[in-house]
Structures are given as C-alpha cells and as structure tokens.
C-alpha cells in the first residue's frame with residue numbers, strides 16, 4: 338500500500354500537472370473512465386507486481402550539456418516517471434565500461450564517469466524511493482570487459498592470481514568450436530586463447546572458481562548496501578555454457594547469499610528460452626524471468642489484429658510455473674533494448690500500438706515498459722537505432738535532450754515528443770498512463786489470476802482476471818471492425834462496466850447480454 342507521504346505527493350503532483358497542462362487534462366482525468374484511483378483515492382502498489390520502466394541512461398536525459406544522458410538527468414525526470422505511474426526502474430548498465438552500451442564492465446564498484454558519480458547515484462536512489470520508485474541495476478557478470486584489470490592481469494601472465502578467473506583453452510580445446518548462434522567462442526593468441534561467447538571484448542568469467550562466485554556475491558551485496566532494490570541479471574542462462582542445471586544451482590546460491598543482506602531483493606533474469614527451460618530458474622533462485630514468448634504473441638496479436646494465443650499461452654505457463662514455485666513472477670513486456678521497437682514492427686500503426694499496451698497492462702505479471710515505448714518511438718536494428726535518444730521536445734533545445742547519436746528514426750518533425758503528447762488526451766502517452774492507472778486502481782488487475790473464456794470472435798481477445806474476492810471480464814477488440822458479442826452462461830452476470838474506452842452498447846436479451854465494442858477498444862465488465 339501507498340505511504341501517507343506518497344499519497345500527499347501524488348495529490349500534489351496531480352494538482353501540479355493540471356495546473357501545467359490546463360483544462361483538457363482535468364477533463365481527461367475526471368471523465369467517465371477516470372480518475373482511476375481506488376476508493377481511498379490512492380494508486381495501489383504491490384511490489385514486485387509493479388509497472389517497471391527500462392531506462393538506457395545514455396539516451397534518457399542530459400543534465401550537464403555534453404549530450405550524454407546521465408544519472409542527474411534521470412533524477413530530474415523522476416517526476417515524469419512517477420506521473421506516468423511507474424513503480425520501478427531497470428537501469429541498463431551504469432558501471433564503468435569502454436562501450437557505449439556498457440554491457441562490458443571494467444569496475445563493478447563504481448559508476449561510469451559519463452553517467453556521474455556514486456554520490457549522484459545515491460541521490461537518484463533517495464529521490465526515487467521518495468517517489469515510491471524502486472531501482473533495479475543491470476548486473477552483467479557472465480563476462481567482464483577485456484579492459485577489466487582482472488582480465489588484463491590474467492592475459493599478461495599465466496602466473497597471475499586472476500588467471501583462473503577466466504576460461505582458457507588447453508591442448509584439447511577445439512578453437513574452431515562454434516556457439517549456440519554459430520558464433521566464434523574462442524579468442525586471443527598462442528597460450529592466451531580465452532572463451533567469450535558473446536564477443537572477444539567480453540571474456541567469460543570462470544564460475545567453476547569459488548573466488549569468482551564469492552566476488553560476484555560481494556559486488557551484489559555492495560550495491561544492495563547502497564540501497565538498490567534488486568537486479569536484472571544479464572545473460573543468466575550463459576553463466577555455465579549449455580548447462581541449465583549448473584546455472585540454476587548458481588542462481589540459487591546467489592539468491593540465498595543476497596537474502597541475508599536484503600530479504601526483499603528482486604532478481605529478474607534474462608533467460609531467453611521456452612517456458613520449460615525458464616521455469617527451473619524460478620525455483621528458489623530468480624524471483625522472475627522475462628517472458629520472451631509472450632512478447633512475440635502480444636506483438637502478433639496487435640499486428641494481425643486477432644487472438645494470436647497470448648492468453649491461452651500465459652494461462653498454461655502460469656499454471657506450470659506455479660507448480661515449480663508459487664511465488665514466481667512472470668515479467669511481461671512488449672520489447673526491450675535487444676529487439677526492434679514495437680512501433681516499427683507495427684509499421685507506425687498507433688491504434689495497434691495502443692492495443693498492444695492495453696493487452697500488456699491488463700495481463701497478470703510484472704509489466705516492463707522500454708523507455709520511449711509510451712511515445713511510440715521507432716527503431717530497428719542495428720542496436721544503436723533501437724536505443725535512440727528519448728524525445729522530450731518538439732523543437733531542438735539545449736535543455737536535457739540527449740544527442741550522443743543522431744536519430745535515424747525518431748526525428749522531431751514526427752511530433753511524438755513528450756512535450757506534444759502530454760497535452761493531447763488521445764496520445765499514446767496518455768493511453769499508457771490511463772491503462773497504468775487503471776491497473777493500479779484495481780487489485781484484480783494487479784494480482785488476479787487469468788482464465789480463458791469460451792468466447793471467440795474475429796478481433797476478440799477476451800479473458801477473466803480473478804482473485805478470491807473479485808472477478809472481471811476483459812474484452813479487447815484488437816481490430817479495425819466493430820465487435821458484437823453475446824455474453825451468455827456465466828458471462829451474463831457481468832453487467833457492470835468497470836472500464837471502457839469504446840463501448841457502443843450493452844443491453845440484455847433473453848439469454849444474457851449483447852455487447853458492441855468499437856474498433857481498437859477495451860471494455861472491462863464486473864458482476865452487478
């Protein structure tokens with residue numbers, strides 16, 4: 338539940354946002370479907386069943402005019418994130434690193450000077466926590482940078498005390514061995530051939546060495562003591578190449594050790610695999626894993642404007658995972674920093690983008706939003722183009738906008754900036770905000786189980802969300818055509834409207850009710 342302090346802050350922030358944006362915003366939030374607060378006038382919070390936002394700090398907001406986003410810039414924009422309804426941030430790597438993306442770390446105990454200082458980070462933590470926003474750090478420990486002092490020392494001499502921290506080829510090693518993606522895995526020269534499954538600049542750490550495991554736990558403890566609330570674990574299924582059982586055992590050991598420092602630590606892993614492979618990672622190890630399969634099913638549903646099986650898949654997965662660990666959490670999302678942006682996949686179709694968001698934010702799990710997704714930012718690989726500068730303003734300005742790379746997709750004239758969307762009630766941004774507030778105003782949308790309903794129609798994705806106390810029926814018309822449905826049997830009882838953004842008609846007939854839903858709209862019904 339929300340603290341009193343936060344409640345007061347929220348009320349103030351609503352007043353401030355109304356004052357800034359004027360009458361249209363007031364109308365928006367007190368209209369038929371607003372303002373989406375519960376009976377006590379609060380937004381609900383049940384961490385880690387929370388809405389989390391993935392931030393690429395470099396692209397977010399620049400506080401010192403060098404064009405590179407930084408921690409102080411992010412702190413300046415916490416009000417924006419809080420107002421959107423965000424409850425947690427996943428910060429892509431912030432440790433010192435020679436690369437622009439920083440997934441190759443040279444010092445696990447510091448902040449990259451491009452992003453700021455440890456003091457800046459502590460201020461970010463305090464200011465985020467003051468706003469009810471938790472912070473997850475990206476922990477990249479499958480490998481270090483080849484520039485890390487450990488690796489440089491190990492490479493220089495086979496006598497180095499860090500030599501056994503990495504994986505070296507011996508006479509038996511097949512140096513031409515290819516990895517899971519047919520990539521080269523052995524790099525280096527002569528006596529110094531080392532394993533690096535991602536790239537030669539990322540030598541893999543040797544987790545058969547207890548000293549490495551001890552160090553990694555010490556690193557995580559260090560950041561927990563700074564106040565972070567958890568970690569997103571990069572490449573969690575590659576710690577031991579092709580050995581899921583060994584990986585699971587390691588993450589269990591890691592979790593157990595961290596629990597002693599912070600029993601509420603939240604660990605979400607990147608385990609890019611099917612559910613049967615992911616599930617064991619959630620047994621007393623990771624709290625959560627990203628559901629990549631669901632992401633492609635949501636995308637297909639939005640793109641094909643039809644039911645692509647997201648709900649039946651999710652129901653099966655949740656049932657299966659709960660038999661392994663009933664506390665396990667599904668981290669659900671549309672895209673992340675390794676995938677083409679959803680708006681590009683949808684060829685710029687804003688209606689489809691809205692329906693993808695509506696579906697995501699009415700499903701059970703912990704929804705992650707990739708920065709700029711709420712604006713409909715576009716981008717296709719290569720990676721730099723899916724990580725373009727967040728677009729804050731309509732016109733070029735010297736305040737805050739990051740310019741570390743020239744945008745190829747998100748150009749000012751497309752008018753998708755925060756500035757233009759904040760005041761437009763029909764914008765994608767305001768759609769996201771409404772759906773987040775809707776979720777955070779109804780416990781059943783946060784904590785309810787999901788159940789399929791025996792109702793099919795072209796364009797329809799319908800399901801129930803239910804807790805022991807509450808039950809609602811969610812109906813999404815994903816398509817361009819109006820949808821008419823007969824609600825019979827036990828669905829006939831759901832005759833009250835909890836939410837709608839396109840209800841044409843709801844009337845009773847002899848067998849139940851008939852409902853008509855506008856194109857690209859959602860109706861949520863509850864029992865009378």
Ligand code: CA
Pocket residue numbers: 399400401402403404405406407451
């Ligand atoms: Ca900067």
